[in-house]
Amino acid sequence: MSNLPHEPEFEQAYKELASTLENSSLFEKHPEYKKALKVASIPERIIQFRVTWEDDKGELQVNRGYRVQFNSALGPYKGGLRLHPTVNLSVLKFLGFEQIFKNALTGLNMGGGKGGADFDPKGKSDNEIRRFCCAFMSELGKHIGADIDVPAGDIGVSGREIGWMFGQYKKQTKLWEGILTGKGGNWGGSLIRPEATGYGLVYYVQHMIQYASGGKESFSGKKVAISGSGNVAQYAALKVIELGGTVVSLSDSKGAIVATTDKGIDAEMIESIAKLKVDRKQLSSAADDFGSKVKYIDGARPWLHVGNVDVALPGATQNEVSKEEAEGLIKAGVKFIAEGSNMGCTQEAIEVFESHRKSSKGEAIWYAPGKAANAGGVAVSGLEMAQNSARIKWTSEEVDDRLKLIMKNCFENGLQTAKTYLTPSEGEFPSLVAGSNIAGFSKVAAAMKEQGDWW
Numbered sequence: 001m002s003n004l005p006h007e008p009e010f011e012q013a014y015k016e017l018a019s020t021l022e023n024s025s026l027f028e029k030h031p032e033y034k035k036a037l038k039v040a041s042i043p044e045r046i047i048q049f050r051v052t053w054e055d056d057k058g059e060l061q062v063n064r065g066y067r068v069q070f071n072s073a074l075g076p077y078k079g080g081l082r083l084h085p086t087v088n089l090s091v092l093k094f095l096g097f098e099q100i101f102k103n104a105l106t107g108l109n110m111g112g113g114k115g116g117a118d119f120d121p122k123g124k125s126d127n128e129i130r131r132f133c134c135a136f137m138s139e140l141g142k143h144i145g146a147d148i149d150v151p152a153g154d155i156g157v158s159g160r161e162i163g164w165m166f167g168q169y170k171k172q173t174k175l176w177e178g179i180l181t182g183k184g185g186n187w188g189g190s191l192i193r194p195e196a197t198g199y200g201l202v203y204y205v206q207h208m209i210q211y212a213s214g215g216k217e218s219f220s221g222k223k224v225a226i227s228g229s230g231n232v233a234q235y236a237a238l239k240v241i242e243l244g245g246t247v248v249s250l251s252d253s254k255g256a257i258v259a260t261t262d263k264g265i266d267a268e269m270i271e272s273i274a275k276l277k278v279d280r281k282q283l284s285s286a287a288d289d290f291g292s293k294v295k296y297i298d299g300a301r302p303w304l305h306v307g308n309v310d311v312a313l314p315g316a317t318q319n320e321v322s323k324e325e326a327e328g329l330i331k332a333g334v335k336f337i338a339e340g341s342n343m344g345c346t347q348e349a350i351e352v353f354e355s356h357r358k359s360s361k362g363e364a365i366w367y368a369p370g371k372a373a374n375a376g377g378v379a380v381s382g383l384e385m386a387q388n389s390a391r392i393k394w395t396s397e398e399v400d401d402r403l404k405l406i407m408k409n410c411f412e413n414g415l416q417t418a419k420t421y422l423t424p425s426e427g428e429f430p431s432l433v434a435g436s437n438i439a440g441f442s443k444v445a446a447a448m449k450e451q452g453d454w455w
């Protein structure tokens, strides 16, 4: 049992997983897996390091850098790098822990890891960010490798930062290796990698909608509330629009925009938001340009301001849906909630959603955890690794088709596993959070046993 009160985010992620395993028949059928959980909850290795870099005034700056190499049973450690002032070991351990089981659900050979630094890209010049990325990689580069650990982007790390880090690695090792994913499309990056998490999230929810409606409904005509306005939120929003849904909100760390017309937030508006986010600007400045098409709510998350919605897709950061917001969304008619962000919902919010999986009156609600619903990003990272190893490049259509298949399998695996280990009652949606946790954990636990990690 994990007991680390000084690591609240990790404790939350651990308890969420452990409680779903304990409340299923998994430990009755496999009592030995309790030992596996104890072993799997401790990272194989944690690397912490100092990052010193020079700002534009020529002055020294220093940050804390980390890489949590959590579990390598299924393949090289794989998981993103986050650059954000809130980064600490608890946050990275929670993200790395989630990543292990998410990667297992993709069906690809990837272990779990996560890293980053408490560096804040906001308010920094492009040159300062480049110098930070090079300084960060000068140490991280000693601990990664195409068959060891392959990081990707996360909050604050886009293709541009990946490029600078990759260049630094190449300078210090002379190796052109697939040591990072999310690379530029014309030098080893996979097509569809930038889109993958957002698109994959929407593909996953499509399966939820189809299953719930017996194949009668789709995104067409659905109102969708989204939070965040970065990589995940932008591409989720664009795919929702492409499939005929209406995006009613987006947000950032300073506030939210809510559409005031039936047309919602359209693709053109999303394109201009994408441009301003590259310049590290806030949504409030976009709201001024959009005029009466949106309402800007300063300092708020969107959930209690969106009116009636069918789908909610948290896509910003952890714990961004509280119990009160979950209850508000239910009152607003939400039927499907799926996390684009990692641990987007608090445990209390998950409990609210999970307690509404059954309904005789047709208003049942279905929640999908990030480790299943947002697995599309790391899945296409896995496809990028495969392309790099084989020195080939697949077309957008090939990658997108594989992504669709992986998300379908991810959904069906969670669904079937929930039916096997929890036997839902008549009219109840199977718990996707429990099913996904059990499916991911069992696969990793079995591989760890075969490799002698526990016995």
Ligand code: NDP
Binding pocket: 086, 153, 154, 155, 156, 157, 197, 228, 229, 230, 231, 232, 233, 251, 252, 253, 254, 277, 281, 282, 315, 316, 317, 318, 340, 341, 342, 374, 375, 377, 378
């Ligand atoms: P980006 O940096 O592109 O965007 C993050 C968005 O979230 C921005 O709108 C940002 O606002 C907002 N945000 C960040 N921190 C906070 C905070 N503390 N409070 C409120 N809003 C915040 O990141 P991504 O889109 O890549 O990642 C979003 C989420 O998706 C994260 O949880 C990430 O772990 C998860 N994820 C990402 C994957 C990927 O492939 N990128 C894969 C799987 C999961 P602002 O612009 O003001 O900073």
